[in-house]
Amino acid sequence: MKYKVPTLFVGLLISSFLSAVTVSTDPVGFITLTIKGTDTSDGLSAVSVPMLSASLHSGVVYDVDGQTITDNNASWSTGDFATPDPNGNPSHYIEITNHSDDTKVGLIYEITASDGGNKTLTIAEDASVLNGASYTVRKNRTLGDIFGDANEAGLTAGSSSSADIIYKVGVDGNGSLAWQIYYYQEAPIFAGGNGWRQLGKSGSADMKDVGVFPDEGLIIKRRSGSDVSVTLTGSVKTSNSRTSIQTGFNLVSLSYPVDVSLDNLGLYNSDGSLLTAGSTSTADRIYYVNDAGQFDIFYYQQAPIFAGGNGWRKLGASASTDQKDSIIPAGRSIVVLRRDTSAIDWATNVPF
Amino acid sequence: MTLQARALLTLPLVLLSSNLNAQTVSATFGSKYDAASNTASIFSNEAKVGFDSTTTALFALGYFNDGFSVATEAASITDSASLTTFLGSFNVLHSQSFSDATAAGFFTPGNSSIAEQGAGKDSYIMSLAGVTSWDQGGTASEIGLFRDAATFGTIPAGASPTPADYNIESISYDTVILGKEYLGESLTGAFAGVTGNIYASQAIGQAVPEPSTYALFFGIFSIGFVYWRKRTSKTVSQD
Numbered sequence: 199m200k201y202k203v204p205t206l207f208v209g210l211l212i213s214s215f216l217s218a219v220t221v222s223t224d225p226v227g228f229i230t231l232t233i234k235g236t237d238t239s240d241g242l243s244a245v246s247v248p249m250l251s252a253s254l255h256s257g258v259v260y261d262v263d264g265q266t267i268t269d270n271n272a273s274w275s276t277g278d279f280a281t282p283d284p285n286g287n288p289s290h291y292i293e294i295t296n297h298s299d300d301t302k303v304g305l306i307y308e309i310t311a312s313d314g315g316n317k318t319l320t321i322a323e324d325a326s327v328l329n330g331a332s333y334t335v336r337k338n339r340t341l342g343d344i345f346g347d348a349n350e351a352g353l354t355a356g357s358s359s360s361a362d363i364i365y366k367v368g369v370d371g372n373g374s375l376a377w378q379i380y381y382y383q384e385a386p387i388f389a390g391g392n393g394w395r396q397l398g399k400s401g402s403a404d405m406k407d408v409g410v411f412p413d414e415g416l417i418i419k420r421r422s423g424s425d426v427s428v429t430l431t432g433s434v435k436t437s438n439s440r441t442s443i444q445t446g447f448n449l450v451s452l453s454y455p456v457d458v459s460l461d462n463l464g465l466y467n468s469d470g471s472l473l474t475a476g477s478t479s480t481a482d483r484i485y486y487v488n489d490a491g492q493f494d495i496f497y498y499q500q501a502p503i504f505a506g507g508n509g510w511r512k513l514g515a516s517a518s519t520d521q522k523d524s525i526i527p528a529g530r531s532i533v534v535l536r537r538d539t540s541a542i543d544w545a546t547n548v549p550f
Numbered sequence: 551m552t553l554q555a556r557a558l559l560t561l562p563l564v565l566l567s568s569n570l571n572a573q574t575v576s577a578t579f580g581s582k583y584d585a586a587s588n589t590a591s592i593f594s595n596e597a598k599v600g601f602d603s604t605t606t607a608l609f610a611l612g613y614f615n616d617g618f619s620v621a622t623e624a625a626s627i628t629d630s631a632s633l634t635t636f637l638g639s640f641n642v643l644h645s646q647s648f649s650d651a652t653a654a655g656f657f658t659p660g661n662s663s664i665a666e667q668g669a670g671k672d673s674y675i676m677s678l679a680g681v682t683s684w685d686q687g688g689t690a691s692e693i694g695l696f697r698d699a700a701t702f703g704t705i706p707a708g709a710s711p712t713p714a715d716y717n718i719e720s721i722s723y724d725t726v727i728l729g730k731e732y733l734g735e736s737l738t739g740a741f742a743g744v745t746g747n748i749y750a751s752q753a754i755g756q757a758v759p760e761p762s763t764y765a766l767f768f769g770i771f772s773i774g775f776v777y778w779r780k781r782t783s784k785t786v787s788q789d
Contacts, residue, residue, distance in 0.1 A: 493712065504744070505583045513662050516650040
């Protein structure tokens with residue numbers, strides 16, 4: 199695949215390839231995300247967090263039993279990696295970095311428990327396919343370490359009705375997936391004090407440790423003011439990525455800190471195994487927040503010549519204008535609308 | 551459950567009722583091609599010449615003010631002044647020139663960031679011949695006004711952060727308030743082999759016949775109409 203060298207990503211600094219059983223030194227770097235202000239746009243931004251937390255352990259799965267994997271070279275203690283975030287979600291995950299079956303490389307599994315004595319990790323689903331796989335343990339990035347525990351990024355703080363908003367997807371009280379809304383509260387102690395808060399929860403519940411998984415995107419709405427820059431440092435992913443696109447709206451990150459064109463996203467191929475092609479009303483869609491803070495909606499059109507022919511198209515633009523070279527800049531996330539009831543497996547190879 | 555299954559969310563389109571963010575709608579409307587029936591909907595002028603960058607026209611999606619009697623007021627459009635008055639009661643969600651038509655008369659305009667307005671109201675699509683922007687609407691030479699209840703429903707409330715989808719392009723329209731409908735036309739040129747449902751505008755000032763008038767005239771002109779269809783269908787196909 200061909201990728202455009204990003205303007206935001208400065209570079210890989212150190213490389214030490216993963217070995218089977220040792221803690222590795224990741225390539226590290228940084229990226230600067232631009233959160234659009236309202237003076238130059240509608241104030242909407244969709245971002246990815248392609249700089250990962252450091253690897254805490256790399257190893258090989260020697261055995262599996264149900265949802266448990268065993269690593270004979272494990273060095274963790276019981277309870278490590280198993281502390282939930284403020285919403286009760288796992289805070290750590292394993293990422294499959296090598297596997298005899300290429301379709302397993304890039305899969306991510308949440309860690310729900312750990313046992314230092316037995317050298318096991320329990321993950322959130324069946325682990326039987328993971329025997330022999332190489333993996334890495336990482337902690338999720340959090341709202342606090344992305345935007346600063348005390349909002350050092352400089353988003354507008356205030357009440358839920360005045361502060362900038364961070365949209366994230368989570369589970370609501372009924373178990374349904376829904377938008378969650380976070381903001382940095384600035385308030386007297388009796389009103390909950392300062393800190394990251396979630397709309398609908400206690401005004402004093404600290405949400406700075408809410409996790410952002412590497413394949414999750416965030417949408418940020420600034421209510422006023424100018425652009426805000428957020429510089430993220432961290433590890434660069436050096437293995438392939440894999441993301442499941444489910445029926446409905448999927449807010450997904452781009453795994454690598456590089457610009458990528460629609461044509462090179464890897465979300466469409468002509469055999470029909472990825473996004474569905476069709477018309478504006480039948481094709482799957484990619485929603486991308488542009489620099490004006492508005493959504494551009496792309497879809498892969500399949501139509502006769504008089505209706506614009508085949509190819510990537512943008513809603514509202516001429517249906518015959520090819521959009522395949524439209525760029526999703528590094529550090530952005532996208533929303534994918536999958537209309538079909540079947541999920542698709544979106545694989546992305548390391549672009550560098 | 552994998553992270554993907556948990557976090558990469560099958561996200562329902564949640565309509566946030568709070569005032570946290572501007573609620574928006576994405577809309578597409580106009581022409582549609584149905585591969586199963588090999589039929590396309592096409593928009594033209596009164597002479598059945600499809601609109602495009604040469605035969606200019608504006609396509610608009612919108613709704614009328616409360617209490618506005620659409621059929622009655624449409625029938626009273628006799629000149630530029632009455633057209634301007636009529637358009638003044640039409641609230642435009644989105645308008646776009648036919649210059650982006652992919653073939654003469656085949657056009658599906660859209661906008662992904664329409665601020666919420668008119669939620670719950672009936673929407674209409676309007677063609678205005680001879681103009682390319684809404685502020686020129688009063689000088690249009692022809693007007694078409696169409697609706698399809700089953701497809702259009704009512705305008706949805708906006709949503710955020712992703713816009714609510716209002717996707718109403720249609721093969722046919724069950725209500726032709728201004729203009730004329732020609733169903734099942736055999737097309738040529740770029741549309742060769744395709745069946746066309748043509749939605750033509752009508753000249754400003756042309757009376758809108760009552761349904762009973764159509765019935766009265768139908769028998770008289772039916773033979774001539776068939777002949778006219780055959781003669782003019784080639785015109786629509788020009789591109």
